Amino acid sequence: MPRLRGKINHKITFDGPLAVNIPCNLRTDIKYLIDLEPIGRRIEVEAGSSLLEAAQQAGVDLVAACGGLGICATCRVRPVRGQFNPLTPAEEEQLEPADIAAGYRLACQAAPLSDARVEIPPDSLPALQKIQLDGREAVVALQPAVRALNLTLEPPTIDDLRSDLTRVSQALQRLAGHVPSSGSLPVGAVPDRMLRDREPPLQGDLAALEQLSDTLRSQGWTARLALDAVEGEAQRLVATLPRGAGLLGLAVDLGSTKLAVYLVNLETGVTLAQAGVMNPQISYGEDVVNRIAFANRSEANRGLLQERVVEALNGAAAELCARAHVLTGQIVEAVVVGNTAMHHFFTHLPVAQLGAAPYVAAVSEALRVRAAELGLKFAPGAQVYLPDNIAGYVGGDHTAALLATRSFPGRVRVLVDIGTNTEISLVVGDSSYTCSTASGPAFEGAHIHDGMRAAPGAIERVRLENGRARWATIGGLAPVGLCGSGILQAVAELRAAEVIDARGALRKDAPGVRFVDGRAEYLLVPAAQTGHGRDVVITRRDINEIQLAKGAIRAGIELMLQHGLLAAGDVEEWVIAGAFGTYLDLPSAMRVGMFPSAPLERFHQVGNAAGMGAKQMLLSLDERREASRLVQRAHYVELTVEPGFTDEFMKGIYL
């Protein structure tokens, strides 16, 4: 299993506008002075304002997960002086008896009737949610697509024959304050027809409705409802959980080689567990081009690609949940990012048109689809969000990487996500020029004579000292081959030592160079020192592969700069993402010309930026909107029809 290095730190914040729910007829021209303690802030509010409104006017963000509907009990405060409206039914429902006895109120329900002083307990003040990426933190306000609500209902009786869904719907409406808050109407006593003239406030897939009825009965008419909170959509039931069960989400980076999977608590932002698993589609094609060809051979093949990746995700989700002592049924939402081909394989969209010019996506728009339709075994109403694809060869993974790296302070930024296809964005402010360049699999160790993936025994660092090669392997084992960062550094060192020339040819008379079957190769590690008893060598052909790969990347960078009318020196931040990008030796990469020369401190090797972006979109709907906005402002450049590309590529392959 490949290593997933790097660490993610999380803290939590809440912000954003909050609705309140105080009857309009309470509002007058009278104003009251409210002191907020222990913050020591004073604010003048109109009579009829809620304490939540008062706090907002004072610039104090209270936690108010339900948006001020009185149904989440996260905005508890304690009035210590002044007159207030009596407890509302929502408060009687949501506050613990001990809290009521201690004088607690919900800030969204309590309205002062005089000057007042109010104590805000630490629980009700938000912490900060930060996502760490290369030492920088992106602050993400927790605003997940699914939220939880505890509900206790009266069971049906012969005098109250409402259906389960009606019962739950009306309880939700009542908690949201749509029923006259006389305070005397117990839940369950709302007459059957009383609210029927409204749209039913709750909908759900059949599987979710089935679970609702079963769970309400098995849990004695009490449950934690997971509800879809996406604005503008009908309130949708996602899952009916036991009281106390956390709402979980899965962020997934669907790489063509491996899948990075993060299990996240949506209510705290904490990542509970993470794993990297191989993409089983590799059996059907090493890269996406081969897999598209495989898919095009039959409908069954295309189905197989979809099923295998879904199986792998189900397996990873089950394993992560077991590790975190939670259930897959608690996964109420997922965000999946991947290149456009992976996106289409995963969603079973047609891929034939991705494999032939002009390489167009079936769908570029952000999608939110039912997990069950894909075969994912999460909560019955769980959905999967797939952010916008940018083009046929620039997918939602790059969108996610753009999102995750937008916190870098520089106004001019180049984002390079290195893989078999390398996506490159020149970002200026919020706009970008974006391209994809076919860098090939050399950096993943493929098509290299002694190449291998970054696994134990792979040489990842090479240095030539006085003509003698020194190396370091992953795990410190005896070397068995070279991974991408090793071969790249080897080429840079060989070039510096003039063992190879600018065109990539090995100098016949250089130390270590030998001929096998008339072909030149450099003996890096003799058989006696390797783990498998065979020489580890670098061939002329290996060097060529590296030249082609780095030349493609460099040409892409140069063309983006040309489109932006900028020079390399104008770039304030070079953000290098992806597994290979994280471990490559930057000076070597600059020496071989993969990147223009620039001060090292402008470079940031950020690891799986796509995965981080996926996690941000999992935690916040605003981040999804921001990602779509970034895609709207991304100008895709198709390199294959760019007049300058061939020139730049030819220049780029020189060492």
Added chain:
Amino acid sequence: MPRLRGKINHKITFDGPLAVNIPCNLRTDIKYLIDLEPIGRRIEVEAGSSLLEAAQQAGVDLVAACGGLGICATCRVRPVRGQFNPLTPAEEEQLEPADIAAGYRLACQAAPLSDARVEIPPDSLPALQKIQLDGREAVVALQPAVRALNLTLEPPTIDDLRSDLTRVSQALQRLAGHVPSSGSLPVGAVPDRMLRDREPPLQGDLAALEQLSDTLRSQGWTARLALDAVEGEAQRLVATLPRGAGLLGLAVDLGSTKLAVYLVNLETGVTLAQAGVMNPQISYGEDVVNRIAFANRSEANRGLLQERVVEALNGAAAELCARAHVLTGQIVEAVVVGNTAMHHFFTHLPVAQLGAAPYVAAVSEALRVRAAELGLKFAPGAQVYLPDNIAGYVGGDHTAALLATRSFPGRVRVLVDIGTNTEISLVVGDSSYTCSTASGPAFEGAHIHDGMRAAPGAIERVRLENGRARWATIGGLAPVGLCGSGILQAVAELRAAEVIDARGALRKDAPGVRFVDGRAEYLLVPAAQTGHGRDVVITRRDINEIQLAKGAIRAGIELMLQHGLLAAGDVEEWVIAGAFGTYLDLPSAMRVGMFPSAPLERFHQVGNAAGMGAKQMLLSLDERREASRLVQRAHYVELTVEPGFTDEFMKGIYL
């Protein structure tokens, strides 16, 4: 296969409000006089009004299937005098060149710039859509949930890399007038990002999006899109069809014994084919109580009940489509009605709570669910609408029957839908008292010594003349048993001839009465005259079954009248629905006391009212809303806890 008698006639109408699409800045205080020909109506309209608006103001309903979006070409008119705005891009797209040459316009796009005269061709004037039920016609305005739109697109090129979905979405936006109608912008030339800041106007299940990409390519970038037109929901792709393919719908009455299935053209309202097929769930329990018990034994059992009925529906749909020379993929919407247990079996909702007091439904609200989630093989994005259930034992089939029979003119109406459970509604205006009564299966020939279903050879009419029994069978075959209408009439005749007394006992000395093993029975047809060579008899027990059945119905009727503070004589219409109700002999039913005595002309035997109601809801979203409204105004009465029920039942069993 049981007979489905009765005929449904269809005509078509369009009505309802229509939106128009004329830029606001054209509106001024200037008014024009418009003459509409050949109707001869004159109307004064504000400058900037479209001809469609003008026609509406004049009370002339033009066909305008797309609601005035300029995308259906159904509102063609021909200006013959006056000045008009130039042709819009929508008209250039939708009108045939010959039409344009002849001066035709779309009424929703053409705005007069002077007084004018306009000819409305017959095509553009709606016919009437009527649903026939017992000679009465319910006029239904065609307003299906799914509408069609023809689209021709420019294929992608290297200069136009928009995804398929973006391409289609933008073409739809353009047709709907959201793009500046300069008239010079060909479809496909809209710049990629131009409209990206809007919500994507088109969504769809993955299966529908997959079909879109495949079909656009196989049909050369032309297609007929089936789009969901339900208000307030996002525009949703249902299917991508060949040009000219009709939009079809399926109306289904899921009876516990048989399924009545109607294949309907949603664009014309015409029923293309219909069939009655046995409900395969019968193998797992004769009535819903037994099937609930079966379902409660295991999850697998419950799944089996769901799968078998879906299989039967898929089979029926395929057969009907073959008969009508259409494809099941053209079925874009279905309406399914059934009693609450059938509804839950079909949707795989829990049924345990339906089988035990207090008998509550998991879901009573109207549902619209994806056909694919249920296992139905229709268009990829097809949905199934299930109207509101009224209570645990009064389902959406009764809702549909209430809907279909609301056209009866009487203000006070009793609707009796006879089956194993008989639903009874006393309807006063739009409100109703509704109950369900356990009438048992006797009227379907079950639990009767020589009972059988209404199949060839069943005695359906019995008359005693001078002490001699005469009979008529279905199909005129030699008798093999008695169906419900036969046994009911036999009891009525035997009682009239005093062969049985008021308590249902056979008089020992009456002609035809004999004793077998000490039990009295009446010999109706001697073995020599039957089809199977055995006597057909009526036993004391048979008579009791009929007494219990009709007593339960009568008691239900009496209790509904008591709730409505009405007497039987106040009822202006007695509507008897269901297969048995259609073929029973009314005078006999009154003589045995199943119904109170009332003038025969007040009785209407309407056949499958539930199926007709389902068809109305298939053709019109307004009908769905109307059905929900009827349910809101239905007051359910639970007979098992009604104090007067036992008394009425005891009275009701006397003959």
